[in-house]
Amino acid sequence: MVIGIGGPSRSGKSTLANLLVTYFRKNGKKAIIFHQDDFVFPETQIPKVRDKTDWESPASIDHELLLEVVTDFKHRFDVVIVEGFFAFFDPKLNSLYEKRLFIKISKRTFIIRKAMDSRWGYIPTWYIDHIWKSYLKLGKPSIIKSDYLIASGEDEFDMKKILGYLEK
Template sequence: MAFIIGIGGASRSGKSTLAQRLKEELAPNRVFSLDMDEYVFDEKDIPHIKGHPDWEVPESIDYKWVEHTIRENKSKYDVIIVEGILAFANASLNAQYDLTVFMEISKKTYFERRRLETRWGKDPEWYLEYVWEAHLKYGQYPEADFILSGESTLKDADLAPIIQKIRATHP
């Protein structure tokens, strides 16, 4: 059975970077990384705010599909990493995590990084503020096993206690 890790935090906090680093560090274990951005409902099926798709609310994620994917892969992989801004917004999913990591960044850093984001074009300032507020409402997870700073580049020392705990509980 796979060891399941949940990684959450604000947009641009370093969740995907952490997931990739863990995948590298855990080799030669078989690691499946699940990016929740791939599990959103079709744009027409999610809430909208001021004409924009609202990717920032739990109703935008197909959690049944996420859980189905985890079930399908539990016996195929040693470790499953689930990462996303709404990784901790669903109680059923939270109950499956063996270990949780919350990536913490300041509002200032979030705004600096999001203003540089160009994948979806330039977002209006009101939307950037909305995304931050949604993170505060849906994305927090004070019960996380580890809270890491996403303010700067992850160091090996940041990863060491996480890797140690994974190996101690799931050799």
């Protein structure tokens, strides 16, 4: 099974991916996660916005390499999980998913979590706004079909609901 997990920055995509891979491994499945952030181009090749690297651009991700890796690993693992801001952006990668999880959070929750995120140092307010606008424009699927489960990232995940969706 190939699972795609998408949603805005700081919504819990990595947390959910880790919970799922742990669950599947405890149940005897070979499971692996691919974080889209591990497939970014070198910073010099990424577009800029106001002289700041635009990590929220689809052009920041090597979609072809990610597709190649997922295609290879889906034959070697029982469960392959791909998580990222642009998890549903590339049609070829999106077509590999057998299950799609989209995590929603409010703009308020996003702003609070992003303001507490010190991994990259100070983030200007205008760039936080840019991240949210990029998510609205490019990060969410253009059409949420019935083959997506929408999960709330506001609090703890409803794992019973998520696992029920994945196991049917």
